[in-house]
Amino acid sequence: MVEFPRELLKAVHIGxxxxxxxxxxxxxxxxxxKRPLSEVTGITQFGFHLVTLLPGCESTEYHRHLYEEECIYVLSGTGEAIINERAYEIGPGDFMGFAREGAAHTLFNTGHIPLELIVAGQRLEHDVCDYPQQGKRQYVAGANSVMVDLPKQAMIPGSERTT
Known part of the structure; x- marks a missing residue:
């Protein structure tokens, strides 16, 4: 059997x-x-994952990072991206890039088959993540994090949840 270096993940092993x-x-x-490819290959400064969203599932809570950047590439399936409170259809070959202090976002699998994505992002020692629909802010420092109420000036008008 051929042994491969840690840096090379063959498709059969990923599958x-x-x-x-x-x-x-x-x-x-x-x-x-999710399948965490960066961890397996020893990468520590950014995360690189193959992510599957089953029909009806969402990728995360609607959020935005103040310091980290992230991006998403759609491999297969269909869905909806909510970016700054607007909905956009997404499908295979679509790419989304979210700069630091950029647009708030989340994804939904609106289709009938799994939505397959490549999701990559920075792993800074410190970050701040806003969840405007929840009225929350998360401060991250290494392995520690704390969730607090989001300052009113940081909330998106009309985004407060009533549930």
Whole structure:
């Protein structure tokens, strides 16, 4: 059997990886099945994941990062991206890039088959993440984080949840 270096993940090995199920702290509909490729290859400064959203699932809670940048590439399936409170249809070959201090966003699988994505983002030691629909702000410092109420001036007008 040929042994490959840590830096090379063959498609057959990626396909055999057991996806990790994660549910977002603020959104129980945000259920992701992810294969963490960066960790397996030893990359620590940015995350690179193959993510599957099953029909009806959301990628995360609607959010924006103040310091980290992230991007998403759609491999297969269809869905809807909510970017700054507007909905856009997404499908295979579509790319989204979210700069620091950029647009708030989330994704929904609106189709009938899994929505397959490549999701990549920075892993800074410190970040601040706003959840404007929840009225929350998360401060991250290494492995520690704290969630506080979002200052009113940082909230998107009309985005307060009533549920």
């Amino acid at each position: 055999a990886m057991e996806p990790q199920r994660s549910v977002h702290l603020l959104n129980d509909r945000a259920i992701r099945l």
